[in-house]
Amino acid sequence: MMSKHDTPLRADCAIDTDGRITFRLPPASAARPQLLLALRPKKGRPETTSHHLELEPDPADGKWHAVLEPLQALDEGRWDFYLLPEPGAERQRLRPGLRDLRALVDGHLRDRPSPVAVRIPYVTKDGFLALRAWLRTAHAEARALDVTDRAITVEARLHGARLHEDATVRLRLRGSDTVRSLRPRIDEDGRGFSFTAGQKDLTVDGGGAGRFWDAFVLPTADARPIRIGRLLDDVADRKHVYVYPAMTTDGTAARPYYTVDNDLAIEMT
Structure with a gap:
């Protein structure tokens, strides 16, 4: 549990018109960090679905970044974000940093092919970074x-x-x-x-x-x-x-x- 003296771990994210989401995290000493996306289960059910994204250092500023490509299908639901410092390590839930969602504002003006995949990063009621996903044939x-x-x-x-x-x-x-x-x-x-x-x-x-x-x-x-x-x-x-x-x-x-x-x-x- 985070104490009042700990600094929350925050992730910036930006989405483009194709639905590609880029995440950026502060520099860290971890050798093989991953960004973990976990599908939030229904109440009383165990967590069963997750995705891992490799975090790579940016030579320009040392920040870690990962990209969620638009073709990577996500089940419909709410996804929570965690930092996994290395495989098998305890995961750390992420707070939101800057969220650039400008590409989504006029998204209704663009016709979408089938299947229609929608992703919207948002902040949960308790202040964590999450993603709302829809995946529908039409x-x-x-x-x-x-x-x-x-x-x-x-x-x-x-x-x-x-x-x-x-x-x-x-x-x-x-x-x-x-x-x-x-x-x-x-x-x-x-x-x-x-x-x-x-x-x-x-x-x-x-x-x-x-x-x-x-x-x-x-x-x-x-x-x-x-x-x-x-x-x-x-x-x-x-x-x-x-x-x-x-x-x-x-x-x-x-x-x-x-x-x-x-x-x-x-x-x-």
Whole structure:
């Protein structure tokens, strides 16, 4: 455990438009240091997945650096960073230094091929460096959300696939088999689309309060559903950052929001 007199070990990181992340750590006396990425397991589960990156000294300033290449696939989830001074040594968790995420800010403007891999370095609630990773065959990036007293309209763009004439937006009531199918308005390039959900689309027998609708798009009528969310910028945790008003009708409110995984959903209250 670190005492109050110890200096936290910090790592700088910078990401480019291709998703390549370069890490830099202060000079150290270690002979064979490695940067360890550990996938955070679900609560109560053991840690099972990790990656090691070799740290190399930079002749210019003596700092150690490592590169996480864009083609190195990371499982979807949250990854914690550690310094491993040498193989078999006790690992040391890293604090964040400078984080250069400028290349991510307008990431939604670039079309992505399949599979869609997204990585966003961020700072955990307890002040450590971590990485949020998504890896999906295709992804529908939500853009503008417009909420009125009658409807919720969503604009989005599909990455890793194209929409066909029989494309469908599907709202699925969480924890049930209940679905609502909506016809999207499709842009000429087959990637951009929008859809509108009214109160009747979100109403179910027995009332709707306390329920949640998850949003998907199907590129063709028989295709696998693709989650609609917002991943392609520098915000790792969007749920409490992007807050939208509710559509209220007959005492029932429908409010769009982003889940803990940055996926789009609609909450009924």
